[in-house]
Amino acid sequence: MKRDPTKGRKTPDHYARKAKTEHYPARSVYKLQEIQKKHNVLKPGNAVLDLGCFPGSWMMFAAETVGRGGKVTGIDLKKVATHMPAQATSLQEDIYEIDREALAGTLGPLDVVLSDMAPDTMGNKFTDAARSFHLAAAALDLALFLLKPGGHFVCKVFQGEDFQNFVNMVKAEFERHKVFKPETCRKDSKETYVIGFSKKESTHVGS
Numbered sequence: 001m002k003r004d005p006t007k008g009r010k011t012p013d014h015y016a017r018k019a020k021t022e023h024y025p026a027r028s029v030y031k032l033q034e035i036q037k038k039h040n041v042l043k044p045g046n047a048v049l050d051l052g053c054f055p056g057s058w059m060m061f062a063a064e065t066v067g068r069g070g071k072v073t074g075i076d077l078k079k080v081a082t083h084m085p086a087q088a089t090s091l092q093e094d095i096y097e098i099d100r101e102a103l104a105g106t107l108g109p110l111d112v113v114l115s116d117m118a119p120d121t122m123g124n125k126f127t128d129a130a131r132s133f134h135l136a137a138a139a140l141d142l143a144l145f146l147l148k149p150g151g152h153f154v155c156k157v158f159q160g161e162d163f164q165n166f167v168n169m170v171k172a173e174f175e176r177h178k179v180f181k182p183e184t185c186r187k188d189s190k191e192t193y194v195i196g197f198s199k200k201e202s203t204h205v206g207s
């Protein structure tokens with residue numbers, strides 16, 4: 001396949017063309033489709049939070065999967081302009097600055113928290129992985145605050161020196177966990193997804 005010399009990466013691939021044909025705003029939708037096909041995290045009627053939702057392909061797929069009886073809320077630094085099904089809405093916010101008490105009041109207890117958040121990459125694999133870990137840890141913290149016991153968590157994190165640390169953090173809070181790299185991830189990408197199934201009941205006595 002031809003390389004685009006200006007970007008140093010392959011020209012739009014099969015999945016990018018497929019996304020365009022199927023009216024999803026980004027090829028990343030196929031990563032969530034693979035996760036869903038293999039691990040069945042989303043159910044009809046679910047309440048879902050999608051962190052790092054721009055341009056909206058995960059949101060759209062999640063909204064289609066939960067159906068009209070469900071609800072999907074997306075959060076991103078960037079405003080989502082893609083037209084969404086009625087059960088999907090988005091907020092333009094920074095995950096590090098969000099008022100989580102207010103969010104909990106608005107959303108109520110959630111069934112699933114997804115995070116496909118990624119930092120703007122600098123080309124330095126250590127810095128990029130450290131910033132990805134920081135975002136993933138913030139997503140986990142928010143997920144633990146908002147998820148019902150029994151709820152699920154799906155989170156992108158780049159493989160780097162903190163990767164196993166993050167897996168252990170998820171393992172401690174969920175009944176079961178999996179590390180999953182969808183085939184649709186670009187071959188040269190360090191991104192991987194950590195899935196926590198069934199959030200444990202809070203073990204903090206007196207909290």
Ligand SMILES: C[S@@+](CC[C@H](N)C(=O)[O-])C[C@H]1O[C@@H](n2cnc3c(N)ncnc32)[C@H](O)[C@@H]1O
Binds near residue numbers: 028051053057
């Ligand atoms: C790979 S994109 C997500 C693609 C999306 N899942 C989709 O399918 O359309 C990663 C997103 O994470 C967002 N992001 C990065 N840092 C963030 C932060 N601190 N708060 C909220 N969103 C953030 C970026 O703005 C970017 O849009």
